Amino acid sequence: MLENVYWACAFILACILAYRFGLPVLKRFDAENVARIRRQEQDKSDPTAHIRHALETAEEQVEPVTEIKAGSVTQYLFEAQVFASRDEAEEARANRIGVIARRFYAELPQALAGRETRSPLSARERAAQRWRSRR
Numbered sequence: 001m002l003e004n005v006y007w008a009c010a011f012i013l014a015c016i017l018a019y020r021f022g023l024p025v026l027k028r029f030d031a032e033n034v035a036r037i038r039r040q041e042q043d044k045s046d047p048t049a050h051i052r053h054a055l056e057t058a059e060e061q062v063e064p065v066t067e068i069k070a071g072s073v074t075q076y077l078f079e080a081q082v083f084a085s086r087d088e089a090e091e092a093r094a095n096r097i098g099v100i101a102r103r104f105y106a107e108l109p110q111a112l113a114g115r116e117t118r119s120p121l122s123a124r125e126r127a128a129q130r131w132r133s134r135r
Helices: 002-043 047-059 086-118 123-133
Strands: 065-072 075-079 081-083
Touching: 002 047, 047 086, 075 086, 081 086
Parallel strands: none
Antiparallel strands: 065 075, 075 081
C-alpha cells in the first residue's frame, strides 16, 4: 500500500518537473518554427532574400571573434590575427564573410552551367534505362 503512494508521488513529481522544465523548451521550439515558417513565406516575395541567405551561410563558415585577456589588456583574435579593438576584429570578420559570399556568386554561373549538361532524366530514370538495355 505504501509503495503505491511512493509511485503516485514520483509520478506527480515527474509531471511537475515536465511542466516546469519541459513545457518552456517545447514552447521555445514551437516559436522558433513559427518564426522560421513566417520568414520563409516573407522570403518568397523578397527579391534580396538570396543575398541574405548567402551571407548567413557564409557567416556560419567563419569563426567568431575571440576575446583574449593578457593581464589587464584585452585583445581580440580572429583567424590567427590579434586586434586591439573588437571593432577592428569584427570588421575583419565581416570582410571575410563578404569574400566567401562573393565567391559563392562567382562560382554560381559555372555551377548552373554544369546543370545543363546533365540529362533531363532523374538518376532513377537513368538507372531504369540502363537496366532495361541490359535485358
